[in-house]
Amino acid sequence: MRPGRAWAWLVAGLLFPAWAQAAVEPAGQQAGADRACPPPLRVEPAYPADMIQAQREGELLLALAVDDCGRVTNAAVRRGSDQPALDAAALEAARQWVLAEDARLPAGDGRVLVPVAFRIPPAKAHAYGGPDWPESHRRVRYVAELLDGYATPTEVLDRYPLDPEAMITPPYPRVRSMFFRQRGADPREYWLFLYLQGRPAVAARYRLVHEGGEPLVRVAILCDNTGSACTRDSRLLMRGLPFAKAR
Incomplete structure (x- = not known):
């Protein structure tokens, strides 16, 4: 064989495996990937926020069609909860499910029946204590600030990561309210909620800070009431809490 032809065959021998891998192996790999089932x-x-706020619970029964891997291909409500929002939330979640093999036992019509329950967890029990407010911030200036991203007290209760570390006896005994210190907040943070006819009408966040060597209480107030009532309540809160009046 002439040297040139030998070199040509050598090059062809080196390139062909790469060409074969690019043209043939991906297809085989893809077929294998298609055959592999995802994990359960x-x-x-x-849980819809408005359902939690309204204290609505419910149970329903879903009828699911699944493929050989347990992936849900179709979901329907077999027995509803009488709360359309809960039924819709259950369906949205179920369409993403992959059922384990032992959870795919079909009913008479070939569907898999899965019960779903919406239950509001019981409120944590907290012992109420004294103000738990440091002496350093008992006679200082109160400075108003904004609470970005929230417009009403209800939005705070629904979305703010509230985590009471110490429940405190409410400072205004004639008004239905809730007062607590937020867990792990730095600077120290307190929340006060005032209720009107069973709904949160005022939310106030108190942050105890030091700025320029001066102790301050920064207060963010959200009100969901008439304009005059919100003005009245804001003035009251900015005068300071009963045990920590503003200077």
């Missing part, structure tokens, strides 16, 4: 997955339904 159970996405918990998102």
Whole structure:
């Protein structure tokens, strides 16, 4: 064989495997990937915030069609909860599920029946204590600030990561209210909620800070009431809490 032809065959021998791998192996790999089943997955339904606020619970029964891997291909409500928002939340979650093999036992019509329950967890029990307010901030200036991203007290209760570390005896005994210190907040943070006819009408966040060597209480107030009532309540809160009056 002439040297040139030998070199040509050598090059061809080196290139062909790469060409074959690019043209043939991906297809085989893809086929294998298609045959591989995903692991079981159970996405918990998102409890609608308005249902939690209204203290609405419910149970329903879903009828699911699944493929050989347990992936849900179709979901329907077999028995509803009488709360359309809860039924819709359950369906949205179920369409993402991959059922484990032992959870795919079909009913008479070939569907898999799965019960779903929405239950509001019981409120944590907290012992109420004294003000738990440091002496350094008992006679200082109160400075108003904004609470970005929130417009009403209800939005705070629904979305703010509230985590009471110490429940405190409410400072205004004639008004239905809730007062607590936020867990782990730095600077120290307190929350006061005032209720009107069973709904949160005022939310106030108190942050105890030091600025320029001066202790301050920064207060963010959200009010969901008439204009005159909000003005009145804001003035009251900016005068300071009963045990920590503003200077």
